[in-house]
Amino acid sequence: MFAVTILGNNSAIPTPERHPTAQVVTFNDLLLLVDCGEGTQLQLARYKVRRSRIRHILISHLHGDHYFGLIGLINSLSLLGRIEPLTIYGPPELEEILRLQLSAAGTLLKFDLQFVALLPDKTGLLFREKDLDVSYFPTRHRIPCYGFIFHAQRHRRRVVPEQARAYEIPSAYYTRLSEGADYERKDGLLVKNDWVTLPPAPGKKYVYCADTIYDEDLVPHMQGADLVYHETTYLHELEQRAQERFHSTTVQAATLAQRAEAKRLIIGHFSSKYTELQPFLDESRPVFANTDLALEGATYII
Amino acid sequence: MFAVTILGNNSAIPTPERHPTAQVVTFNDLLLLVDCGEGTQLQLARYKVRRSRIRHILISHLHGDHYFGLIGLINSLSLLGRIEPLTIYGPPELEEILRLQLSAAGTLLKFDLQFVALLPDKTGLLFREKDLDVSYFPTRHRIPCYGFIFHAQRHRRRVVPEQARAYEIPSAYYTRLSEGADYERKDGLLVKNDWVTLPPAPGKKYVYCADTIYDEDLVPHMQGADLVYHETTYLHELEQRAQERFHSTTVQAATLAQRAEAKRLIIGHFSSKYTELQPFLDESRPVFANTDLALEGATYII
Numbered sequence: 001m002f003a004v005t006i007l008g009n010n011s012a013i014p015t016p017e018r019h020p021t022a023q024v025v026t027f028n029d030l031l032l033l034v035d036c037g038e039g040t041q042l043q044l045a046r047y048k049v050r051r052s053r054i055r056h057i058l059i060s061h062l063h064g065d066h067y068f069g070l071i072g073l074i075n076s077l078s079l080l081g082r083i084e085p086l087t088i089y090g091p092p093e094l095e096e097i098l099r100l101q102l103s104a105a106g107t108l109l110k111f112d113l114q115f116v117a118l119l120p121d122k123t124g125l126l127f128r129e130k131d132l133d134v135s136y137f138p139t140r141h142r143i144p145c146y147g148f149i150f151h152a153q154r155h156r157r158r159v160v161p162e163q164a165r166a167y168e169i170p171s172a173y174y175t176r177l178s179e180g181a182d183y184e185r186k187d188g189l190l191v192k193n194d195w196v197t198l199p200p201a202p203g204k205k206y207v208y209c210a211d212t213i214y215d216e217d218l219v220p221h222m223q224g225a226d227l228v229y230h231e232t233t234y235l236h237e238l239e240q241r242a243q244e245r246f247h248s249t250t251v252q253a254a255t256l257a258q259r260a261e262a263k264r265l266i267i268g269h270f271s272s273k274y275t276e277l278q279p280f281l282d283e284s285r286p287v288f289a290n291t292d293l294a295l296e297g298a299t300y301i302i
Numbered sequence: 303m304f305a306v307t308i309l310g311n312n313s314a315i316p317t318p319e320r321h322p323t324a325q326v327v328t329f330n331d332l333l334l335l336v337d338c339g340e341g342t343q344l345q346l347a348r349y350k351v352r353r354s355r356i357r358h359i360l361i362s363h364l365h366g367d368h369y370f371g372l373i374g375l376i377n378s379l380s381l382l383g384r385i386e387p388l389t390i391y392g393p394p395e396l397e398e399i400l401r402l403q404l405s406a407a408g409t410l411l412k413f414d415l416q417f418v419a420l421l422p423d424k425t426g427l428l429f430r431e432k433d434l435d436v437s438y439f440p441t442r443h444r445i446p447c448y449g450f451i452f453h454a455q456r457h458r459r460r461v462v463p464e465q466a467r468a469y470e471i472p473s474a475y476y477t478r479l480s481e482g483a484d485y486e487r488k489d490g491l492l493v494k495n496d497w498v499t500l501p502p503a504p505g506k507k508y509v510y511c512a513d514t515i516y517d518e519d520l521v522p523h524m525q526g527a528d529l530v531y532h533e534t535t536y537l538h539e540l541e542q543r544a545q546e547r548f549h550s551t552t553v554q555a556a557t558l559a560q561r562a563e564a565k566r567l568i569i570g571h572f573s574s575k576y577t578e579l580q581p582f583l584d585e586s587r588p589v590f591a592n593t594d595l596a597l598e599g600a601t602y603i604i
Contacts, residue, residue, distance in 0.1 A: 012377075012378070012381050013378050013381055013382070014343065014344055014374070014378075015344075015347070016344055016347060016348060038340060038341065038343075038371065038374040039340065039341050039344070041316065041340075042316055042317075042318055042341070045317070045318060046318060062403075062406040062407050063407050064373060064374055064377045064403070064407060068370075068373055068374045068377070069340065071366060071370055072316070072340040072366055072370045075314070075366045075370075076314075076315050076316075079314050079315055080315070091406070093402065093405075093406040094406075096402065097399070097402050097403055097406065100395065100398065100399050100402065101364075101366070101399055103395075104364040104393070104395040104396075104399065104445075105364050105365050105366060105445065106444060106445045142408060143406075143407065143408045
């Protein structure tokens with residue numbers, strides 16, 4: 001299971017119908033929270049996401065609609081008795097903000113809260129856990145902002161049992177084979193690894209582009225992704241406003257997905273001014289057919 | 303119109319049904335927000351309270367369920383184009399927390415955001431506006447915490463027109479009379495103010511006791527209040543837990559209201575462990591009959 005669940009698809013001002021940005025990436029039993037606008041803890045409850053299983057939280061930037069719900073979530077995790085460590089990745093000021101709030105409340109967490117600062121001059125791999133690589137890249141926004149790449153890549157080669165048996169390799173050795181080892185038989189024959197294994201299965205890639213102005217420099221990061229999330233704060237007619245506010249339109253998001261040869265695009269971060277979302281699809285699909293709305297509560301398989 | 307509207311009546315962990323603490327005190331066209339848990343801006347929208355008219359925000363203490371929604375509200379007010387000044391009263395760390403968050407977001411407010419630090423060694427009047435006096439007092443909680451007294455007190459004496467006419471005082475002079483002035487007639491007679499006026503109408507008093515352990519020192523602050531809000535995080539059977547966590551029970555809140563000869567009590571800040579609220583009334587009313595639940599969306603006339 002490799003999927004993303006949308007918890008909020010609205011931009012800055014929350015409404016009762018649409019919530020600020022938050023997504024949960026699920027990779028088997030590993031949960032990662034991506035951005036955490038105000039009220040995210042209630043959205044997690046509403047969509048029955050098990051808060052306790054979130055191990056990493058990635059914050060793209062420090063506009064409130066992407067992180068004002070984080071301190072409340074941490075506080076609730078603490079009240080609920082969490083002891084498992086939690087790592088937060090975000091701009092460096094985030095740690096100071098959270099530590100100050102915890103200190104003012106006299107809160108002593110019973111779990112280890114670690115911070116990893118995202119810095120403009122250091123992009124690349126953030127962490128690897130259980131065959132999931134998570135890396136980050138800068139987007140162009142009014143303040144420092146980062147997108148994230150979730151790459152589920154099995155690193156083990158696939159043993160072909162018929163071949164392995166033909167060379168009389170004991171099955172107890174298959175794990176070593178999957179790690180790339182050769183096998184030396186008692187009769188002295190060296191069975192080369194690639195005689196009995198196939199390369200790792202191709203990976204799946206989800207790219208979260210956070211908030212951004214239209215930026216062709218994002219294309220290499222999105223290249224060939226199975227799923228891309230790109231913001232569409234505005235419809236096409238407000239391209240000028242999007243530019244001024246470092247946001248994007250439907251046509252711009254779809255254009256990048258098309259150039260990057262992505263397989264599928266989901267769009268969100270809709271301005272509160274819009275009550276109807278169908279026009280977002282109507283404008284995106286002619287440019288990139290496989291576009292869907294990032295709907296709250298919906299899960300998109302990667 | 304002097305009233306309080308409840309926006310949230312739950313304690314620490316928010317639930318979809320009950321929200322963290324927030325109340326709006328309305329005094330004619332003046333709105334004051336008292337505490338501001340996560341999601342308060344949505345509660346304001348839900349109950350059609352005009353955010354733009356809030357001029358003062360009082361934060362009792364820095365546990366998250368009393369202020370995590372404040373930065374989001376300020377941010378939205380800014381996005382909505384507010385220019386009217388806003389004053390926030392709260393523990394001193396609050397200013398640093400908010401300024402840090404505004405700075406990290408690159409937000410330049412177009413309105414004047416003022417802070418007044420509440421300090422344990424300085425209690426008393428916070429401000430007076432339009433015949434409303436707002437003062438504060440310490441409560442006993444795990445961290446510094448304050449209650450607030452809202453005292454609507456007309457300071458003008460009431461002119462008795464029949465009397466004033468009998469002394470041939472021109473009606474243009476009534477404003478001066480209401481301010482306490484005597485009137486000297488052309489024939490030399492000095493009409494003493496209290497011959498033609500009555501004392502100001504008696505005031506109305508609302509006392510918000512915030513979070514607190516059972517504390518008889520609160521009684522003088524609550525004395526004779528028309529309406530008291532007192533927390534009842536727990537039912538009576540958890541008195542020991544209430545004590546340990548610096549919270550109160552139903553019986554304790556009702557006991558204080560009774561001792562203070564308050565006219566009416568509303569109770570709230572219910573622990574998330576409770577789904578039914580009727581037992582809170584069943585336990586409070588035998589001690590203090592005029593008790594009601596502080597229900598979200600309900601307005602209580604003071």
